[in-house]
Amino acid sequence: MQADSPTEQFTSPILKTLPDPDVPAQVCPRRTRIQLDFVLLAIEALDLYASELMLMSLEELQLQDVIENRVDFWQSRNTNPLRRSHQRDSLSLDKAKALVAVGCHIARRQTAQVRQLLNVQRQLAAKQLTPDHSVPLANYLERFRRHFRSRMNPNRTAIAAYKENERLDELALSLLEQVLFCTGTAGMERFWSSLFDGEVA
Amino acid sequence: MTIQRPFILPNCTLNLEGISNSFSDAVLGESLDVLLRLECQFGDLKKPLIGGLDLLNSLIQATNQCTQSWMSGVPHRRLTQLNQDESAVHLLPKEEDGFELTIPTELLNETPSDTDGPVQVGLTTLQLFDLVEALDQLLADQQTLPNLSLAVRPLSRAEAASGQGLQKSASAVVGAASVAIAASIFYLLPVPQASAPPKDPPKAEPTSTETPAPGTLPGVPPIQVSPSPGESPGESPNLESTEESPSPDASPEPEASP
Secondary structure (H helix, E strand, O other): OHHHOOOOOOOOHHHHHOOOOOOHHHEOOHHHHHHHHHHHHHHHHHOOOHHHHHHHHHHHOOOOOOOOOHHHHHHHHOOOOOEOOOOOOOOEHHHHHHHHHHHHHHHHHOHHHHHHHHHHHHHHHHOOOOHHHOHHHHHHHHHHHHHHHHHEOOOOHHHHOOOOHHHHHHHHHHHHHHHHHHOOOOHHHHHHHHOOOOOEO | OOEEEEEEEOOEEEEEEEEOOOOOEOOOEOOEOEEEEEEEEEOOOOOOEEEOHHHHHHHHHHHHHHHHHHHHOOOEOOHHHHOOOOOOOEEEEOOOOOEEEEEOHHHEOOOOOOOOOOEEEEEOHHHHHHHHHHHHHHHHOOOEOOOOOOOOOOOEOOOEOHHHHHHHOHHHHHHHHHHHHHHHHHHHOOOOOOOOOOOOOOOOOOOOOOOOOOOOOOOOOOOOOOOOOOOOHHHOHHHHOOOOOOOOOOOOOHHHOO
């Protein structure tokens, strides 16, 4: 009878798939919020429509109860303390799970592109050529730099370290490799788990 | 009859051969329950490696541990200790780029003829991803070694290497050290002597051209409505240098003073 109760709240299967880590107050630590936002930023740099697709996939993945709309999505991203528009709100585990799920969902659509970019980058590095020699790679790096600089607070020490393009390109390529691992069969679980390394009891 | 299950990715191929010890499912087919032979080809290997369940288990553990730490950037504190176990597969990131996989010959059915020691395999990030993906597909396949499982979990604070923490908190350490050094320098400095107040009250300001309103204390800013009754006029001229002399219009009315 309890199952038929209209007051019982629906829980997305994805929220049950990802375990709740043993973190204080059951909210995401600082490193988790930064890392999660950075990986989503890399996904957005791969595809101009990635933000819209992520919002659309909230419904597809039955996560609209967790992140209700565009503003909620934006506020959840702004829990990254390095953002210009950072708000001192906490990020609940459920919202973080929803962000991880939509991020991995979109990343899977970009698998071929990510593999191609990493292959090109490796070939260029073997010839000791800079990434500018490949148009797709240069486009990704340029978009990532633009997103990063427009959204992150340059007054924060952690962001000031990426003042030079070379450093920021290294970060973009490192995040691209992380996006690759998000595309795998267990990519979502692996990404979720890695966000809490060294943060759990 | 043996069952074969291949897991093929662009940079990695796993071929499993085994037998079933359960009834076959009408839809899913036979389940591979007992592994007899594992053949894997990945990275810069010239010939495929051949082993059994021990090799498979060791590969899963090593790739999981390294991938997890690499993705988070938080190294495992006991990774060095764990890598001293010479009977297990080790996977470590290289100094420059990529990863190195070390496979002890005890886990292999056939030892490569060109080497006596453990087999070393270099992997790029893409090659590592394909190996991890092939193993994850195998783990997710309920018809292939269904008893095999892997719990992906975050490293605890105790397991996370302290080096990373030190690196991240370097700025805090530098800040604390700067405060300590500054404090010790200031401790050595002599205590400044307070200058004695002038014994004679200064005369009325000779440069002042306007005469304050009667009863108004010289030098008191206009916004200060009520000067302390205990204050003597002689103590306030120091303020005169920084403040404009109050005009008669703007000065507080003598009646406002207590």
